[in-house]
Amino acid sequence: MKKYLAYFIVSFRSFSTYKADFLVGIIFNLVYFFIYFSLWKAIYSSSGNALIGTYTLASTITYYFIITLIFRLDISGKIWLGSDVWDGYFTNDLVKPWNAIAVHTLITLSDLAIEIMLYLPFAAIIFMFAFNYILLPTFAMFIFFLITLILGIFLNFTINFCIQALTFHFGDQEGNTNLINYIISFFAGGIFPLAFLPENLRNIFMSLPFRYLFDFPANVFLGKISVSEIWIGWAQMLIWGLIFALVFKFIYSTGLKKYTGTGR
Amino acid sequence: MIFRYIKINLVLFKNSLIRDSQIPGHIVSSILFRVLELVVSLVFFKVIFTNTPDLAGWNYYQVLFLYAFARIIMIVHNAWLKRGVQSMATDLIRKGEFDFYLAKPVDPMVMVSIRRPRIYNFLSLLFLIPLAFYAAAKTGIPIGFDNIFWFLFVGIIAFLLYYFLTVLVISPAFWFVRLWSISEIMDRMNTFMRYPVGIFPEAIKITLMIVFPVMTVSYIPAQTLFYPPNPVWILFIITVTALFGLITRLVWLAGQRNYNSASS
Numbered sequence: 444m445k446k447y448l449a450y451f452i453v454s455f456r457s458f459s460t461y462k463a464d465f466l467v468g469i470i471f472n473l474v475y476f477f478i479y480f481s482l483w484k485a486i487y488s489s490s491g492n493a494l495i496g497t498y499t500l501a502s503t504i505t506y507y508f509i510i511t512l513i514f515r516l517d518i519s520g521k522i523w524l525g526s527d528v529w530d531g532y533f534t535n536d537l538v539k540p541w542n543a544i545a546v547h548t549l550i551t552l553s554d555l556a557i558e559i560m561l562y563l564p565f566a567a568i569i570f571m572f573a574f575n576y577i578l579l580p581t582f583a584m585f586i587f588f589l590i591t592l593i594l595g596i597f598l599n600f601t602i603n604f605c606i607q608a609l610t611f612h613f614g615d616q617e618g619n620t621n622l623i624n625y626i627i628s629f630f631a632g633g634i635f636p637l638a639f640l641p642e643n644l645r646n647i648f649m650s651l652p653f654r655y656l657f658d659f660p661a662n663v664f665l666g667k668i669s670v671s672e673i674w675i676g677w678a679q680m681l682i683w684g685l686i687f688a689l690v691f692k693f694i695y696s697t698g699l700k701k702y703t704g705t706g707r
Numbered sequence: 708m709i710f711r712y713i714k715i716n717l718v719l720f721k722n723s724l725i726r727d728s729q730i731p732g733h734i735v736s737s738i739l740f741r742v743l744e745l746v747v748s749l750v751f752f753k754v755i756f757t758n759t760p761d762l763a764g765w766n767y768y769q770v771l772f773l774y775a776f777a778r779i780i781m782i783v784h785n786a787w788l789k790r791g792v793q794s795m796a797t798d799l800i801r802k803g804e805f806d807f808y809l810a811k812p813v814d815p816m817v818m819v820s821i822r823r824p825r826i827y828n829f830l831s832l833l834f835l836i837p838l839a840f841y842a843a844a845k846t847g848i849p850i851g852f853d854n855i856f857w858f859l860f861v862g863i864i865a866f867l868l869y870y871f872l873t874v875l876v877i878s879p880a881f882w883f884v885r886l887w888s889i890s891e892i893m894d895r896m897n898t899f900m901r902y903p904v905g906i907f908p909e910a911i912k913i914t915l916m917i918v919f920p921v922m923t924v925s926y927i928p929a930q931t932l933f934y935p936p937n938p939v940w941i942l943f944i945i946t947v948t949a950l951f952g953l954i955t956r957l958v959w960l961a962g963q964r965n966y967n968s969a970s971s
Contacts, residue, residue: 468888471895477911478898482755482762485906490759618736625740629747639754 446541447549454553465561472514476569479507480576496638502665504576506636508569509661514633515562516592517656518599519624521554522547525607529615534704544695548600555596584666587673591660594680598655601687602627608691611698632658652683715813716821723826734827741782741831745838748774748901763905768846769933770903775839776862777900777925780869782835786828788820792873795819796880796890803968816874816959848933857936861944862928868948869924871955872896878955881962893921900925920947 458465487493487500495503524547527533536543570577580588606623610616628634631653637645648654659676662668668676727734752774756767765773799805799819808815808822843850876892899907899915904926907915915922927944931937 463883464888468891471888471892474895474898478902481907481911482902485762486755486759489761489763492758495758613732615730615733618733618740622736622740622743625743625747634747634751635754640750 447545450541450546451549451553454550455556458554458557462557462561465558469515469558469562469565473511473565473569475514476507476511476573480504480573483507496636497667498636498638501576501578502667503636504573505578505665506661508566508573508577509664510633510657511569512562512566513592513595513657513660515558516555516596516599517624517628518551518555518596519603519620519627521551522600522603522607523550524604525610525616525620528607528610528698528702529617531704533702537704544604547604551600578665580664580666584663587670588660588664591655591663591673591677591680594677594684595656595660598652598680598684598687601684601691602652604691605687605694608694608698611694611701627653627656630654631656632661636661652679652687655680655683711813712817712821715818719821719824720826723824727825727827734830737825737828738830741828742834745778745834763903765903765905766846768842769848769929772839772842772846772932773903773925773929774901775835775842776929777897779832779835779839780862780866780900780924781897782828782831783866784869784873786826786831787824788870789873790823790825791820792877793890794823795877797887800880800966805966806968809963809966815963816956820870820874843932846933850932853936854932857941858928858932861931861941864944864948865924865928868920868944868951871948871951872919872921872924875951875955875958878958878962881965896921917947920951923947 483500483503487495487503493499498506524533524544527536527547533543536546603620603624606616606620609619630648630651632648633656637648637654637658640648655676659668659680663673663676749771752767752771755762756770760766762770795805799808805815805819808818811818873893876896877889879889896915896919899922904912904916904922907922912922916926917923923944927940930940
């Protein structure tokens with residue numbers, strides 16, 4: 444356990460050396476919030492409607508405020524398992540006295556930790572900018588939201604490990620990883636609330652596990668989901684997470700047998 | 708002089724064709740990604756225009772054209788110059804590989820830009836150009852020959868402006884050890900190019916039309932196609948392009964003087 448803690452601290456320090464890199468990335472990712480803020484303000488004002496789906500302008504803006512935060516927790520661009528397998532560097536992790544997957548999880552978590560720490564001041568800036576449009580949850584809902592976020596990170600890990608482990612079997616997955624993650628963010632409500640979709644399309648999206656990554660946590664924050672539905676949602680997140688973990692275990696264990704460590 | 712660059716460029720295109728043909732899976736996933744991105748954007752625009760008849764006075768098909776035109780500029784840049792320009796932030800400076808381009812009897816800025824084309828990315832134009840034609844035809848706005856002539860003229864100028872902006876954004880790489888995130892800045896800023904300028908607040912409008920004129924790149928050509936060509940706008944884009952060409956060149960040369968070839 445001690446060695447993993449040490450590994451986490453070293454990774455954290457290593458990432459924090461390049462703060463400017465993180466900051467530039469965070470600042471320019473905020474662009475999305477301001478674009479959607481302007482866009483939805485224009486849509487609500489020109490349509491004359493106070494409601495789109497079940498969303499007021501304030502709940503739509505709050506939705507994007509939360510989505511901007513969740514994108515910072517998105518690990519799809521922070522896991523290096525696939526590229527390490529493809530480059531052959533994964534051999535280093537295999538020969539050392541530790542669990543290779545635990546190490547990859549820790550390095551990704553340290554990346555997340557520094558990103559979230561650096562993001563918080565910017566979240567405060569957004570909040571001050573859009574203060575009139577951001578709805579705050581009750582304390583209880585905020586706690587529910589935090590738990591949902593943690594479960595979402597777990598689900599995100601299992602999904603992304605599955606995608607990355609495909610490298611063992613099919614070679615470089617960089618292009619496919621981007622493609623799959625783009626699809627996932629669309630299905631998850633990372634581009635707009637799923638409630639804005641036509642009913643038949645929405646029903647399909649709501650039956651998929653991906654909505655738990657963006658749409659579900661944002662709606663918990665907005666208080667649009669009842670406590671009983673939240674419990675059911677958490678149970679489903681755990682079940683889906685376990686399913687993806689089992690799929691990953693299968694892809695990984697069969698992949699290890701094929702792994703030659705030669706790299707490209 | 709110009710023929711030398713054309714010749715080099717053709718050789719690099721041929722090289723890209725051979726190199727990328729070795730990884731057909733990557734080409735397929737890259738094209739699939741573009742198609743999917745297009746589908747997602749179309750769904751998003753449908754969601755928007757289900758709720759409003761227009762965006763800042765632009766109807767659905769005008770906005771669709773604006774989107775398609777902005778994507779065409781990005782795709783041409785992506786297929787031809789993006790990878791080379793991006794490599795300044797990720798590899799060339801940090802590893803000291805920029806030396807090779809300084810030693811060659813060609814302009815380093817041009818050479819670096821054209822060094823890694825991804826020729827198969829041009830295939831995305833097969834979807835975008837018909838979409839642009841379709842959207843322009845469906846707007847219901849009469850488009851005369853003068854509109855088409857000035858649109859093409861301004862469109863070429865806009866592409867040059869876009870190129871200068873991408874190089875300018877990457878130039879801090881000369882001064883920082885690791886700043887990979889700057890290679891992604893233009894990807895974030897590109898989102899502004901997809902919507903009519905009128906939806907944004909005055910401060911953003913002025914900033915992104917003059918200070919960092921990324922919105923000028925798509926908006927002025929599209930405006931020139933749909934409305935009587937405005938000499939003021941045409942003169943504006945020519946002036947801004949010339950100015951940013953000059954600034955980019957000066958910053959690049961200053962960066963080149965600062966470059967000390969130390970690799971890490």
